[in-house]
Amino acid sequence: MTHNTPLSPRPLSHLGEAAQCRVLTTRALREHGVSTTVANERCRPGGPWQLLLPGVYLLRQGPPTSDERLHAALLYAGAERSPSPSRPGSLERAGHGPPAPAREAVITGLAALSLHGFAAAPSLRALDRIDVLVPRARRLRSTGCVRVVRGHGLPQPEEITGLPVAPVPRALADAVAQLTDAGIVRRLLIESVRGGHCEAAAVVAELTQARLLGRPHVVDAVDTLLAEGRALAEGRLYEMVFRHWLPEPCWNVDLRLPGGPPLGGVDAYWPDQAVALELDTRAPREDGAAQWSEYARKREALEGLGITVVHLTPGKLRESLEQQAAVVRTALMTAAERDPAEYVVVVPR
Template sequence: MNNNTTPLAPLSSGSSAPLGDLSASRDVRRRVLTLAQLREHGVGGPRAAAECRPGGPWQQLLPGVFLLHPGTPTSEERLRAVLLYAGRPAAKAVPVPAQAGPDAPAYDSVMITGPAALALYGFSSSPGLLSLDRIDVLVPRTRRLRSTGCARLIRAHALPRPEQVTGLPVAPVARAVADAIADLSEARTVVAVLTEAVRGGHCEPAVVVRELTLSGLLARPHVVQAVDTLLAEGRTLAEGRLYEMVRAYGLSEPVWNVELRLPGGAKLGTVDAYWPEFAVAVELDTRAAADEDDDGAGWAEAVRKREHLERLGITVVHLTPRKLRESLDQQATVVRTALMTADARDPAAKLLALPR
């Protein structure tokens, strides 16, 4: 689809364009209309049905949603039809301006999700829009409609705030990923989708894991297997950004990926980077969400390790993949400050740093 597509919006109550002009319009908003919108042009149900007879100039894409030409609908026309069917906007709704943001009223709290949403986000691991038989649309649980034709309704107790992609309301990437994975049965395919979500910078691993947990998908062994791969992918990317930060911003070289021990042999845990002469350690929080969801056990253990190191006089700097991705310069400043202020702190215990 063209990323310059005009944002979709219902016709205004004042619109009175002739139907012939609408069917020939390049604006998809004028070619795909609900019956309520057609009535604004003086076309009732019997007339609309007559126009959709075999060989007629129109076609009915979904209950109450009409395409004002006889040819194969485009992907954009199908997407709009699904949103109109699921959203049921009023015929007299105020048009959404082209510059409207995510808070603008449109489609009555529904949004594209699943494979169609991933296609709109540009995922190469997801089927293209033209190959999709069904388009998933996220709706409130109370919406009294059923899935039909190319529209599959996915009900939710609480709807996320949609993103605007080519003017369409689309579920956030993590939610769209979870809805797409719900229909996948092979770990390899799931891994491809999850990896692209993280490697493409669409979202952090922890956000995806949380969404998969809320969707109940972590009860499926092939999804758990894929998540393990995802977390490893997320750690690899975060470690790469940490190396880049140290070298690009002229920080002194630490020892990497070491296990800290007291001289007597007691293990204190592992850190991602350690400056022995400054008693400063950096730890990447890449599994935060997973640890929190694991009855808090993993999270509590991580906190105990950090507190123990800090009691020994070690300054522990906690960095997340998101911080490294979005503000590498700020994180470099945090680490540099910890290194520069080492002399002002009480002497730390001497620790052994062994390869992980």
Template sequence: MTRNDYSAALRKLAREQDRVATVAQLAEAGVPQRLVRERCRPGGRWQRPLPRVAVLHSGPLSAAQRSRAALAFAGHPLTRAMITGAAALRLHGVAAAALPPGLPVVDVLVPSDRRIRTHTWVRVHHARALPAPDVVDGVPVAPVVRAAADALRESIDPEWARDVVQELVVVMGVPAGIVAAELGEAVLARRPGVAALLESLANEARPPAAGPLARALVARSGLRQPLWRPALHLDGAFVGSPDAYWARDGLVLDLGPGGGRARWEALGLRVLRVAPAALARAPGEVVAALRAALEGGPYGPLERITALPGAM
């Protein structure tokens, strides 16, 4: 077999998978096993960071390549594996997870019936029911709250854990109750600082009446109905859950406090901040501000944003 028999397929594989491939994929592309062994020897042009996985260069792996290699080791896509834990948080853009404590482990979530075990720097989590993954830069990633739960379950650094939770709730707008429910009593019992932080953030959350008041006001106003408490994703990465979002217009209604306002504005979305008290005290002004904002749209990269309906 000549070089030209497989060179085009090899270039395509390297380009589409960030130079990470399984040995089986290389064989399917027509690359001789002898060549794979030769290039993966110490000092060779390629490397074998994990069983059954080859990286088509000899230098350090990038964070994305480590994630792809971990997924390949776990048998993705046949196993429906996805990245979770701290590595997934970094892919979601959680700043607090940029420098996780300890060794640079990549956590992978797989179905419970798969006989895949933790190996060197790949830590395998088994689950009876897998969540629907987000896709970030072509990599399947556990939803941000599930990723945080898996990360906190393994973390030994209480300050790092609190920073991650605070960013999820205050910056990304994930309700404290959802984070607490995903973490579960067992994790919270081992992380008393996290439990106290979640309780504090829940107590500081917007008044319970703000949501119903806003919905009633919009219904009476004749304005188009928004999505209430949707989950917004930019290119598959979770970017928060605003109080209301007009998907055709890129308009966010934020009843505060905190939330993901800065992040939504950075995306180019129009964020209308309304104090909960104004819903009852000055409803006409609120409706006028909403109408003006809608007429001035659309805003932001709407084609890149997916809005999943929230709880009614």
């Protein structure tokens, strides 16, 4: 076959219409019997193909679709392979797509949030750049519609429409790193918890890891995020008590010894059973060690007085409300088997 020999469509005839079949790399085309020279000739003005990214071709003319851009970005980053030509027709007969992506890169940032279904994120069509997260050691440059984001390690991706996508907390951190609009940052962070995508603590952990908490507009948004996360957790706590017919506690109270110093506040307290419940909505920030020390001190003091402390996290309430209700019910039912607790004063907050 010379460079002037007309290209036969036969080697590519078994490929389907899916985006990953219309977007191929130089290597994949070579495996299909198409040389780089021929591929480049087909991308000349008036030709049937186009070069989307270095070494990545779209086997048609016209603007690429969002799916084609996403697959092209991953192919450029080496995160997935093009369909293999080893057995023509095998893809259609088996009813399967291309081989599973090698996890060398994942979609992140605003593109990932759009794939996760965030209303506050721009649509994929509206994005000029697609962020692709790769290991820090990878020698890869941002180009065209691809912005390369480097990290010490890749998170376990979630598969959305067959694509490896960064989990919401990591995608948020990578998106926030590029944003300067405080309103957009706040809306994205709030939607992460209000939409049930993740817990506030997981988001703050990623923002801390990315060293973004030094930016004033991010700090303000995080404060709003934590308040939103706590409000949602308290709502689930009320739901747990009333849906599962638990005795109604004293809500949001401070405990103290008669005439003594305050012991600290709890989210719910059952005086007759001496059971206190505390929501752990602490977020891993710079003062995390001090927060943990204060929490441990309060719990030790209460348990030293014979008060049972039930510790719940927002994540546990979101994932297994019935199971957490059973934990609280057990603590209440076994109160009679314990030694009587010291009398404490209950003060509304």
